[in-house]
Amino acid sequence: MAKKVVATLKSGKGKDFSKVIKMVKNPKTGSYAFREEVVHNDHIKDFLKQN
Numbered sequence: 021m022a023k024k025v026v027a028t029l030k031s032g033k034g035k036d037f038s039k040v041i042k043m044v045k046n047p048k049t050g051s052y053a054f055r056e057e058v059v060h061n062d063h064i065k066d067f068l069k070q071n
Contacts, residue, residue, distance in 0.1 A: 036061055037059065037061065038061055038064060039057070039059075040056070042055045042067070043055075
């Protein structure tokens with residue numbers, strides 16, 4: 021079943037989007053958390069520049 025989903029994403033509009041994972045530091049505790057988001061390929065750099 022996984023092959024069918026992957027094939028669908030590669031052939032359709034799924035190529036235009038990527039899952040981006042960014043590590044964000046909590047200013048109060050100093051610990052890190054991961055922020056995940058599905059972003060259009062044209063906006064990846066904008067997402068990574070955000071605080």
